[in-house]
Amino acid sequence: MAEVLKIHPLDNVIVALRDFRAGEVIEASPEPIVFLEDVATKHKFAERDFGAGEIITMYGVTVGKTLQPVPRGTRISTENVVHASSEYSVGERRNQWDAPDVSAFTGRTFDGYHRADGRVGTRNYWLVIPLVFCENRNIEVIKSAMLEKLGYVTDKAFSVDVDSLIQQYRSGSTTEEIMQTDILRSGDQLQRNRVFPNVDGIKFLTHQGGCGGIRRDSESLCRLLAGYLSNPNVAGGTVLSLGCQNAQAGFLQEALDRISPNFSKPLYILEQQDSTSERDFIAEAVKATFAGLMQADQCVREPAALSHLTLGLECGGSDGFSGISANPALGYTSDLLVTLGGKAILSEFPELNGVEQELVNRCVTDAGAEKFARLMRSYSKRAEEVGSAFSMNPSPGNIRDGLITDAMKSAGAAKKGGTSPVVDVLDYTEPAVTPGLNLLCTPGNDVESTTGLAGSGANLIVFTTGLGTPTGNPIAPTVKMASNTKLAERMSDIIDINAGTVISGEDTIQSKGEELLELLIQIASGRRLTRAEKLGQDDFIPWKRGVSL
Known part of the structure; x- marks a missing residue:
């Protein structure tokens, strides 16, 4: 196993792959490096002497600027380095791409649920959702009445x-x-004697939106819920409306008409203020849901090409190894899937700060490049207007484990998107319809981002993590990939696959990416459940389009 790693030839900092003590020496060019202080695993140290105000480069891009002289062999930290990133512009772009070898996956299929619109789901769920927070209690009452009786209880x-x-x-x-x-x-x-064996579950969503706040948030919520109902993992839905809220049932129907003009799934929209009593209203909702489940159960798994997979790319609780193990391995999986004709969605725009130029260069159209730059600049401007900034994105956990600037965190986070061309750029709630890599504007907040990925059509999500998180999604199976072996062993109840073997040298980025795709095929076919599914981890937080990093 290597002890240190210089990620890119242009880098002037090096990653420690183990703990080093002051006085230890490592071989380097033009002469050995003597550690002048302790440097912990995952942290970076100076490859050369820096003066104050010099640029720190990692992953081949600008990730920071020195606040003071930093001698060779000294740890890079928040005390001596501040966030800095390169400017970007939309001009001539390069789209040349060397696609990976997919011969091992050519002709492979997964067993999925074929929908009338031609898309294929990896799960067959029924949704019960409120248009406004006033209906949350009714959702919980219905959940309590139906879930266990129908055999849908997590072990x-x-x-x-x-x-x-x-x-x-x-x-x-x-x-x-x-x-x-x-x-x-x-x-x-628990015995799972399901009444409807072909329905994988009933998902009861709750949220705090739909009224109050600004109308734009309610309209955005309707578009998000429309995205969930049209997601291929969903067979249909029961929607509860109070009646007087901002998020009107008509807005939901309009959103469905826009993103899914031929929507033909069973959908029951019930309005409480039209009902004679709450008891009658709940009874009607239970009957409608049961009737919907009867229809959903008619759909069975059948083989489908891997091109029908839409993979959401997510990271959270990142550490200093995320950008050199789990994220690039996921990026390779993304490249494999794109080459096979599938879709991948890269989100979390605050965590693309500093690598904008690379992504602009990869956009296949002028319109896509310009839209990405416009969304990034608008987002950054709104953050600054409320006294925040992308530079404030790294969490205490990120910093503690070696990600000391947003640009450093972003350069590693962007590796989830692999190297393929960017075929489309989507604003929040816009559906991914073009095969290839899509960019989706969401916050860096883990659950707000995964919520958005499923709303834009992801039927699978891979969530890389270095510190650990139980996060899941109600409708998109969420695979947790650890960046380091210690995490995979310590939190084995929430981790599905370990990329720490890349750090130890047991695997390459390519072999781990192929292993991940094999796992995704098993999960997409329903032959395996993710840890998050087993735990019943259904996280759902709509973004209110305010500033959230």
Whole structure:
């Protein structure tokens, strides 16, 4: 296993692949480097002596600027480096691309649900969704009434014995004794006697939108919900409306007509203010949902070409290894899928700061390049107007594990998009319709971004992480890929695949990318569930188009 890594020939900082102590020496050109201080795994150190105000380069792009002299062999940190990124412009672009060898996947299929519009789902879900937060309680009542009775309950990997704590409290136990009590019990393996065997689940969504705020947010919510209903993983839906809210049922129907003119899935829209009582309203919703499930159950899995996969590319809880293991491996998977005729969607625009020029250069059309630049500049301007900026994107966890500037984080995050041409640029809620790599404007916030990916048509999501997260999505199976082996071993209950073997030298970017695609085929076919699915992790947060990094 290598001990250090210089990612790009133009870089002037080096990544530590293990912990180094002050005084240790590594071989380098033109002469060995002596560490002048401790440098932790995943962090970067200076390849040469820097003066104040000099540019730090990593991944071949500008990622920072020195605040003070930084001697060779010194750790790069927030104390001595500040965010900096290169300017970009829309001009002549280069679109030459060497596609990967896909011979191992040519002719391969997955077993999916074929929809009337020609798209294919990896799951067959029924949606129950509110147009406004006033209906959230009714959603929960319906969920409680139907989920377990129809056989849709997540297996319990463990249970928590609260009764034992109550008994100890009543018998006079101290807080110290309480804290030392073992309350974990083995989980129950529940029988899944589903009434509708071809329906993978009923997904009950709730949110805090639909009224109040600004009308633009409610209109955006309607477009997002329309995207969820038209997603190929969804068989149909039950929509609950109060009646007087900003997010009117008519707006939802208009959004559906725009993005899916031939929408033919069963859809029941119920308005509570037209009902005689809440009890009657809930009863009608339960009956409509049951009737919809009867129709959804008529669809069965059949073989489909891999070109019917639309892969959402996401990262969160990133660390100093994300950009050199998990993200480029996912990028290679994206390139494989694009070459096979599928779609990939790269989101999180605040985490593309500093690599704009590369993505502009990869846009196949002038309109796409100009739209990307316009969206990025508008987003950045809004952030600055409220006293924030893209430079404030890295979280404390990112910084602690070696990602000290937004440009450094972004340069690694962009590796998820591989090297293929950018065929289209989408604003939030716009559907991905063109085969190839699409860019989608979302925040860097993990759940707001994954929510947007599914709303734009992703029927699978891969979520790379260096620090760990349980995040999932209600309708798009979300595969968690660890950037390092320690995480994969420590949080094995939430991680599906380990890219830490790239760091150890057991795998290459290419071999790990191929392994990931094989896993995705199994998951798309329903032969495997993701860890997030097993945990029932259904995260859904619509973006209100305010400033969210």
